[in-house]
Amino acid sequence: MAPRRGSDDTFTFDLVPDDEVDEPLPGTEDQEPAPGRAPDGDPGQDGGSRPWWVRVRGASRRRTVAAVVVLVALLGTAGTVSTVRDRERTERLRAAPGGVADLSVPLRERWTYGEGDPWPVAAMRDLVVVITGTGALALEQQSWFQPEPLTPQPQGGVLRGIDLDTGRERWQVPVERVENCGPRADGAFGVRPRMPVSEVVVCVVEVDGQRSVLTVDGQGRTTVRALEEAGPAGDVAVAAGGAVVRAETAGEMPPLLPDIVGDERIGWDVSEAFQPPDVRVVMEDARTGEVRWERLLPVPEVRPGGDWWACAQWSGGGDPVLDVGRVSLGGGDPVVVTACGLTAQLTSSGEVVAGSGLDESGRRYETWAHALADGGFAVVDMSRSGDLTRGPARVLDRDGREVASPDGGVLDPLSTDGTQADLVLTRDGGEVVALDASGREVWRAEGLSGVRGAVARAGGTAVLLRDDSGRFLVGLDLGTGRTLWTWPMDVGTGASPGYVPGVDEYVRGAWTDGRVLLVAGPGYGATERPASWTALDLRSGDVMWQVPQDEAGPSLPGTGVYRAVDGRVLFWDGTRVTRLG
Incomplete structure (x- = not known):
């Protein structure tokens, strides 16, 4: 043998x-x-x-x-x-983000669910959970505006579990007044195209006038638990891993608030410094209420000329009014906490990985953490580029420990097949550098100017997007950095002159089965155009199949959202949910 x-x-x-x-x-x-x-x-x-x-x-x-x-x-x-x-x-x-079981043949419509203007709020094993009715619009608006926190007026609706393979409704759960549900898809535009799978869908609802947490499992079985009130200015959001997070101010309010005065440079400013209260953040199990962690976040002094905008509400006449006790939350991983004088991002274990504050010299800083495709975070300095792909950045593991500090930006892919997750690609001028989990350089590839970002990391190949004397996808061998293939892209970006677009301005989504890369374009800067679909062999760059724009038809529309959900591709636009396969 x-x-x-x-x-x-x-x-x-x-x-x-x-x-x-x-x-x-x-x-x-x-x-x-x-x-x-x-x-x-x-x-x-x-x-x-x-x-x-x-x-x-x-x-x-x-x-x-x-x-x-x-x-x-x-x-x-x-x-x-x-x-x-x-x-x-x-x-x-x-x-995996953007992972699909099989992309060997062209996509086609498998089923469409259009009852009650459905909007997906969560994914479970072999299920997508949608909300229909008046509550769908409120949650749809939240997803458009992520990561900015948005607390709409609670609306009613029905949660429905839709079988991913057949499109049939397995169960439904009426909800009278719902604030938010999740864990939702990773926003609508400008982020990797996936919806994480959870064991339960969690909603913050109102039951008999009491703010409560509703959990629904894969069989449609429900539990309802009344929430401990976080105060009128506190907030509650759904987090990853079947959890909810609560935030409220802790400590005394300032005895006197400064005036808001006109400022020629920024329009308005505070007349003098003041000290907002600190913020307490608690993460708890959505079903049982068991506290997973609790953090007290110190808030620095707010000074004239500083960032005081989160301390204000806006009057009907368009003028700012100070409201220093309000706290807003954005769920997911990391959790985003916004309060007067404070922005903080915390991991699911409660570690602060980014935010704003005053350094030892009294200067204000502001950083932002981007969740990486296969775990961990990349933190960028918002006072510098603030751009993940331009850097500089700090790369952290899932627990918030620093593993690398590349000078250039991090090339984090839209989609992966879940392999070689410990390899981080960074940009260094016209070169691309691969770092391992310890931050050690593995290889360096030259002659790659104009890289806008990474589209995929799968099948031993990194696929990058270049816009330099033409628009190209470039396949690099993940083991050596050697260029395997180049494929020209015939797409526009819809970007304004002088603006350096990101990957989402070129492509609407990217998915992989580990052998094939599927790219939909053009990007979200030109959403009025239908998408074209191209499947490329990851190792050779050969076109496996293609559906051009003029042949996409109604079953492959271009004006909605595409996401990978539990190994399948879904489309939704606020009026229907369609499974492609």
Whole structure:
């Protein structure tokens, strides 16, 4: 048995048959069996021996049977290993951002659900959960404006669990007044195209006038728990991992508030410094209320000329009015806390990874953490570029520990297949640098100016987008940095002159099954145009299939949102949800 050349798991077997052993040997046709032996070769009672030609025939048969048994066992083992590998690959893709089980053939409409203007709010195993009714519009508006916190007036609706494979409704749960549900998709525009899968969908609702948490499992079973009030100015949001997060001010309010005066430079300013109260943040299990962690965030002094905008509400006449006790939350991972004098981002374990404040010299700083595709964060300085792809940046692991500090921007992909997650690509001028989990340089690729960002990391290939004397997708070998292929993109960006667009201005989404990369364009800067679809081989760059804009038709529309949901591609636009496959 030997592995076949070019294959990792294919074996060949050479079975060498024995010489003629099934026919009687010449001259022995009439010979009787030896005494003490049965004709079939079984030992007799006297323990005598069989003739030699019978022993040869029996031994040969045993060897043949043994070889067949070994062959069957090996083939069964190989089949089991292959099945396990396929299952592991599928599970990895279902969990990966932009991961889709199979992209070998063109997408087509599998089903459409359009009852009650559905809007997806969460994904579960083999389910997408939508809300219909008046509550759908409020939650739809929240998703458009992420990451800015938005607290709409609670509206009613119905949560519906839709089977991802058939489009049939499995269950429905009426909700009278709903503030927010989740964990939702990662925003609408400008972020990687996925909706994380959760064991439960969590909603902040109002029941009999009491702010409560509603949880729904995959079978449509519900629990309702009244929330401890966070005060009239506090906030509650749905976080990742079946949790809710609460925030409220802690400590005394300033006895006197300054005046808001006109300022020629910024329009308005505070007349003098003041000290806002600190902020308490609590994350708890949505179903049980068990506290996972609690943090008290100190708030620095707010000074004239500083960032006091979060301290103000706006009057009907358009003038700012100080309201220093209000706190707003944005759910997800990281959690975003906004209060008077404070912006902070916290991981699901409660570690502060970015935010604003005053340094030791009294100067104000502001950083922002971007969640990376396969875990961890990249933190950028908002007083400098503030651009993840331009840098500089600090790369943190899932627990908030720093692993690298590249001078250039981080090239975080829209989609991955869940492999080689410990490799971070950064930009250094006209070069692309790969860093491992310890921050050590693995390779450096030259001649890559005009890189706007990363589209995919899958199948041993990094796919980057360049806009330099033409628009191209470039495939780099993840092991060496060698350029494997270049593919020209015939898309516009819709970007204004002088604006350096990001990846989302070129492509509407990118998905992968680990072998094929599917790209939809143009970007969201030109949403009035239908999308074109191109599937590329990740290792060669060859076009596997293509659906041009003029052939996309109504089943592949271009004016909504596309997301990978539990290994499938979904589209929605506020009036319908469509499964593509």
